[in-house]
Amino acid sequence: MQKAPTLYVHVFALALLSTTVCAREKGGVRFMEPYAVEGLGVGAPVVPGSWQYRRYKCQPSEQYQSSIVCRFNEMKDGASNAITILHLYNNIVTYINKSVSPAFFTRQEIERELTRLSTQFGNAPQIRMSRAGVIATWGDIELQPLHPRALSALAGGDNPKLGFLVDYLMNFHQSAREGLPVYRLAGGKGFVWVARFARPGQNGMLRFLAADPSRMEQTSAQFHPVGEEPAEPPPPAPGVSRVPGPESKQDATSWGSGFFISASGSVVTNAHVVEGCDRPWIIAGSGAPEPARVIARDSANDLALLKSEIKPPSTASLRAGVRIGEEIAVFGYPLVGLLSTKGNFTVGNVSALAGLNDDTRYIQISAPVQPGNSGGPVLDRNGGVIGVVVSKLNVLKIAATTQDVAQNVNFAIKATVLMNFLDVNGVRYATSNATQPMASADLAEHAKAMSTLVRCDR
Incomplete structure (x- = not known):
C-alpha cells in the first residue's frame, strides 16, 4: 500500500494519543490505567459542563441503559476524526472510540505499532486478519461474532441494534454483504485496534477503542436475537x-x-x-x-x-x-x-x-x-x-x-x-x-x- 508521509505522521501521532495512560489512586498506591483513548481511560469520570465536554453532542443512549452517548467530529490536517464516548449517569466512562480517515500505512508499520502497544499493555494481542484489514485486542475484552440472522439484517441495510460493533471495513453493512465477520463487544475491560487496508475506491482507516463491556448494561428490549420476538419489557419497579x-x-x-x-x-x-x-x-x-x-x-x-x-x-x-x-x-x-x-x-x-x-x-x-x-x-x-x-x-x-x-x-x-x-x-x-x-x-x-x-x- 502506498504511504503518504504527511498524513502518516498525523495518523501515527493520533495512535500515540490513543493510548495515553491515566494516573489514578487506589488504596494509596499510584497506578496507571493502560486502556485509554485521547487520554481518557475506561473507568475515569467525564465532567459535564467543562469546555471539553461541551464540544460533544450528547444524548441518552438508545441501546445501553443508564448511559449517555456523546459524539464529536472534526477535520484536522485533511483527516476526519470522530470520537464517541459512552458514560454512565454517574459520569464514569465505559467506552471511548476514535476513528481516523483517511489513513495511510504499510504492513510493516502496522507490525511496529502492534509491538509498541504490546509493550505498553504488557502482553501480546489476539490478532485477527482478513483480506480487508487487521483487528487486534488486548485485555479481557471479547469480540463475539454476530449470529447469521443479524448479519443478514445488516446486509439488507437494517440495524439490529446490537450495541457497539467491530468489523474490518468499518462499515457493518458492507462487511455483511461481502461475507466478512462483524463482532459485538463482550467480556471485560480491554483495548481494540483496527486498521482497514486501502483498496480501489476506498482509503485506509484507523480505529482504536477502550471499553469495559461488563459495565455497559444492554437494553433488553433492543438486544433480542434477530429473527426472534423481543421479550416483554420489565414492569415498573414495585412500590x-x-x-x-x-x-x-x-x-x-x-x-x-x-x-x-x-x-x-x-x-x-x-x-x-x-x-x-x-x-x-x-x-x-x-x-x-x-x-x-x-x-x-x-x-x-x-x-x-x-x-x-x-x-x-x-x-x-x-x-x-x-x-x-x-x-x-x-x-x-x-x-x-x-x-x-x-x-x-x-x-x-x-x-x-x-x-x-x-x-x-x-x-x-x-x-x-x-x-x-x-x-x-x-x-x-x-x-x-x-x-x-x-x-x-x-x-x-x-x-x-x-x-x-x-x-x-x-x-x-x-x-x-x-x-x-x-x-x-x-x-x-x-x-x-x-x-x-x-x-x-x-x-x-x-x-x-x-x-x-x-x-x-x-
Missing part, C-alpha cells in the same frame, strides 16, 4: 409512584412544578407532568397563567423543557456534585386546591446517591414531597440545584409487603442527567459555585423566585 397531581387522560387538568433554567423563559419539569398535555401553562409567583409549549422531552429520564414568554425574576444554577448526608431543600406546588398555591418549602437530607436498584440517575432524599411536587427543584444549602423531584415510594404497597411504613423515601433526578438533557437540546445554563450557606428563609425565597406552577390542560 414507586410518581408525584404529580391527577394525570389520567380523563382528567381535564393536572398540576406539577417546574423551575426556570434561562432568563428567556425556559422551564424544566418532568416529562410525566406534561404527558398528553394539549395546553401547558406556566403560573409564576402571583401572576396570571401564561401559555407555554413543550420543546423537548426525554421520557426515559422523565425530563421536559417548556418555553414561555415569561421573564423570570431568577433562574436556577446547577451543581453536578452531591454528597450523601448533605442538607437539601425542595420547593414545589403540591396538592393544588388543598395546600397553598404560593408554593411549599421542605427540608431534608440526601439519603442515598442512587435510586431503586442502585439506579445512578437518581438521588434519594428525605425532604417530604406530595403529588404536585414533580418537576420542582432540589437545592443545596448554597442555593444550587442538585436535582429534580420525580417520584416517591408508595408506602401503602410497601406496607402491604413488609408490614412496616416507609417514611420520607423520595427520589430526584440528578443535576448531571439534567445537564446532559440541556446540552443535547442546546440550552445554556449556569453552574453553581456558591460556597456560602443561606439561612432557611432566604433559601426559601431564592427557590420560590426560580420556581413555577405548571398546569396541564387536556
Whole structure:
C-alpha cells in the first residue's frame, strides 16, 4: 500500500494519543490505567459542563441503559476524526472510540505499532486478519461474532441494534454483504485496534477503542436475537409512584412544578407532568397563567423543557456534585386546591446517591414531597440545584409487603442527567459555585423566585 508521509505522521501521532495512560489512586498506591483513548481511560469520570465536554453532542443512549452517548467530529490536517464516548449517569466512562480517515500505512508499520502497544499493555494481542484489514485486542475484552440472522439484517441495510460493533471495513453493512465477520463487544475491560487496508475506491482507516463491556448494561428490549420476538419489557419497579397531581387522560387538568433554567423563559419539569398535555401553562409567583409549549422531552429520564414568554425574576444554577448526608431543600406546588398555591418549602437530607436498584440517575432524599411536587427543584444549602423531584415510594404497597411504613423515601433526578438533557437540546445554563450557606428563609425565597406552577390542560 502506498504511504503518504504527511498524513502518516498525523495518523501515527493520533495512535500515540490513543493510548495515553491515566494516573489514578487506589488504596494509596499510584497506578496507571493502560486502556485509554485521547487520554481518557475506561473507568475515569467525564465532567459535564467543562469546555471539553461541551464540544460533544450528547444524548441518552438508545441501546445501553443508564448511559449517555456523546459524539464529536472534526477535520484536522485533511483527516476526519470522530470520537464517541459512552458514560454512565454517574459520569464514569465505559467506552471511548476514535476513528481516523483517511489513513495511510504499510504492513510493516502496522507490525511496529502492534509491538509498541504490546509493550505498553504488557502482553501480546489476539490478532485477527482478513483480506480487508487487521483487528487486534488486548485485555479481557471479547469480540463475539454476530449470529447469521443479524448479519443478514445488516446486509439488507437494517440495524439490529446490537450495541457497539467491530468489523474490518468499518462499515457493518458492507462487511455483511461481502461475507466478512462483524463482532459485538463482550467480556471485560480491554483495548481494540483496527486498521482497514486501502483498496480501489476506498482509503485506509484507523480505529482504536477502550471499553469495559461488563459495565455497559444492554437494553433488553433492543438486544433480542434477530429473527426472534423481543421479550416483554420489565414492569415498573414495585412500590414507586410518581408525584404529580391527577394525570389520567380523563382528567381535564393536572398540576406539577417546574423551575426556570434561562432568563428567556425556559422551564424544566418532568416529562410525566406534561404527558398528553394539549395546553401547558406556566403560573409564576402571583401572576396570571401564561401559555407555554413543550420543546423537548426525554421520557426515559422523565425530563421536559417548556418555553414561555415569561421573564423570570431568577433562574436556577446547577451543581453536578452531591454528597450523601448533605442538607437539601425542595420547593414545589403540591396538592393544588388543598395546600397553598404560593408554593411549599421542605427540608431534608440526601439519603442515598442512587435510586431503586442502585439506579445512578437518581438521588434519594428525605425532604417530604406530595403529588404536585414533580418537576420542582432540589437545592443545596448554597442555593444550587442538585436535582429534580420525580417520584416517591408508595408506602401503602410497601406496607402491604413488609408490614412496616416507609417514611420520607423520595427520589430526584440528578443535576448531571439534567445537564446532559440541556446540552443535547442546546440550552445554556449556569453552574453553581456558591460556597456560602443561606439561612432557611432566604433559601426559601431564592427557590420560590426560580420556581413555577405548571398546569396541564387536556
